Amino acid sequence: MKNYKVVGKSVERTDARVKVTGSARYAGDLLAPGMLHGKLLRSPTAHARIVNIDTSKARAMPGVMAVITGKDFPGIPFGTRPDIRDQLPMPITKVHHFGEGVAAVAAVDEDTAEAALDLIEVDYEELPVVLTAQDALAPDAPLVNEFKDSNIAYFSDFVFGDVDKGFEEADHIREETFSSQRVSVGFVEPHACLAEVDANGRVLLQASKQSPYITWRHMCRAMDIPLSGMRIVNPFVGGGFSGKHDPFDVDFAAVKLAQITGKPVKIVLNYDEVLAAYRQRNAMDARLKIGVKNNGAITALWAENILEGGPISGIGPFNIYFFGAFLNIPYKIPAIEYHGKLVYSNRAPCGTVRGQEIVLAQFCIDSLLHMIGEDIGVDQVELRAINAVPDDWTCANGIKVDVAGLSECIEKSAQRVGWKESRKSRPEGRGIGFSCASHPSGPRLGGHFGSAVMLKLLENGQVIITQGATEIGQGSNTVFCQMAAEELGLPFEDIIQGVSDSDSTIFDSGMFGDRATYWDGNATIAAARDLKKLLAEIVAPSLKANPEDIEFADKRVFVREAPERGIDWLSAVRKAYYEKGAPLYGRGTWAALDIDIVDWKTGRGNLVHGLDFIATAMEVQVDKETGKVDLIKAVHGDDAGQPINPAMLEGQVNGGSAHLIGHALWEESLYDDKGVPLNYSWRDYKQPTAVDVPECIVEHVHTHDPFGPFGAKGAGEASSCSTLAAVANGISDAVGVRIKDLPITAEKILDALKAKEEK
């Protein structure tokens, strides 16, 4: 393994001091001269025709500068793909879910804006609501989305390998149903934005955005603005977890109100609005059938799944494909059949959440694996080791695994958690659950899908890096600075992080799927090489060498075969600036051109490079009297290739797992039978606190990915994918009850224990 100087070290985050002193500015902290404050009037009902909106009284109120509704937008639908453009900036003919923004006000202050909302009169004509997948698919179901003539928003169906033969060859078969609830995304910073329009009509949006370029594209389309007519500058973002990719009614409203008034308009949501009306994870209803040999080796898998996703498709079509695609991995499954449907409903719109729908797929398959393992008496660790994908493995659906550290992940987590010892003796109510998972390092989607990085060489020898990737807390900025420093042979401190600004940074496809480290990381290396090439051409003549023989290390520029023939980095930089008059920029782009644009409907194609792996062991204690679950310890054997920053990687693993512990045990966005949410405040919607999560241990399994930057793979989302089943399996191991419908509440455990006793 190469001995790196900066890569692989837990250097201090570039933004740590800014954040720890409170000086980091988030969207809600921004001010602009003459700024107005915006507020949205929200639908009190889940599904209704908008008969009329009378804004005249609100407009007449002193201090109110503008009032808008959906009719103020051009009526152009937008969506993730051309075939699913099914949403508008704000509704025109009907509301689709509780809390949908139907009108917006800009006023001199927040109080005035709030008061003006009360003066807007909306006449609704109630429509029957679609709440569940069953409602959506009923023969006489009302249609949810006005751009579609069916409640099936998308589907994915595929068969890979000989499934019938696989089940015939199986010694044991088991079939089970699983379900998962609606959960909120749960970042702590609520949605916020500040929009301004200059005298040329050019829009500047500064908002809490995870993927500002996704927002930018959709907004320009739906507002009929040329792409050059809008600039996005990203402030610090208070967490994303896939809940802040696309533009929301608040962003559209702020821009429209700024266009109308000619003044900056800021809108900051209160968190109850976020919980009631913004992105959640799809509810799932799934059925899986698995066949195994006597030794536990999987011979075939059959699965069907319906995701209920709210009134828009959003990223849902990808979710429904992803669920099926990641049943193919991390276990060797020679034959697989999958039928997935994404359906519309009148609940809050879904995007996805940390780990995407691999989270749900893995909950199903690893729960089922545990169950069949118990049926056939194969040890849970051995069962996973037997089925773990190895290096150079091609999955049934064509996903190609280059390097897999999964077997070692399983071994390390089992050893550290004390699995073998626990089989000999353990306290009453104590158990250990396992789950593995694999997560890609950024898929190739249609349309623009590349990453780009620019390095600006300053005359003092330091380098400013800007990239399309967005820092949302995951630490990507630090990772790119580390990579640039490593490649340029500079100390970490000499790389300065620049601003994310659509006018100067190059566009990126978005911050999802663990792609930043991998894609933008490779682009960072390319940019550094470009800069070195430019500098080598300037320096080489004076060193009497060819530019291609110039090497960069330890802040020096020298001849590779004769290191004593060289100059220090700063002298080389000055040569460029003062002798050649050439300020230098290194430019790098990267895209995985050798992987396929997957057909989401048929599941065909090699989706990704850089599959990362995890094996999670969760030690749990269940109180049989109360059903209360205490999580004692979580051990994650984690293969993220070459860790770029081990401490930040641990933070990702710990965070992803803790996040999904809430999903496993108690988080749920509840609705009444009219589609009105019941618990849209943090008083009633419980996210894990510091006392709810276990001690976390990360065992790094170092591998070297052949395509990843410095051998790194994407990192961060794998532990989200392995946690649900690890918890469910741990509870089963502890008290012998199996809960297949999430969340696994104390009440469900008690009921199951009671039912077990009655048998």
Added chain:
Amino acid sequence: MKQDIVLKVNGTTYTVNVESHRTLVEVLRDTLGLTGTKKSCNEGECGACTVLMDGKPVASCLVLAVAAQGKEITTIEGLAAGVKLHPVQEAFVKHTAIQCGFCTPGMVLTTKALLDENPDPTTREARRAISGNLCRCTGYQQIVDAMMAAAATMKKEMSS
């Protein structure tokens, strides 16, 4: 109705003219420009708006600004001495206890209050202390590590 009130924040005395229903977080952020104090749920559940009032952590969204008169208010901006970070801040930086950073000011101030009162907490006590501060990024492990490290540093500084 607006009224003049006197607030002592980070050692500085301010006279501000605010409506009596304004909360402390609103006045800190909107009137004094101290935006390091974050606002999210506005109902005392998330802890993002935590500040110290006479050394005790409070949710500043639940405190009326008028009720904060006569108290010593400490916000995140008041913790470092110039560029020298407070030991709690230093520990958060060193132990990678920060990701998106939105919960960080509240976490840091809650930790300071804990350690001022209990210089030698167990990890359980540390976890309990921050159980009113939500973090979605970190899983809390590295925050707890930072809290314990800060305790050790501060104890050492006290004894030397």
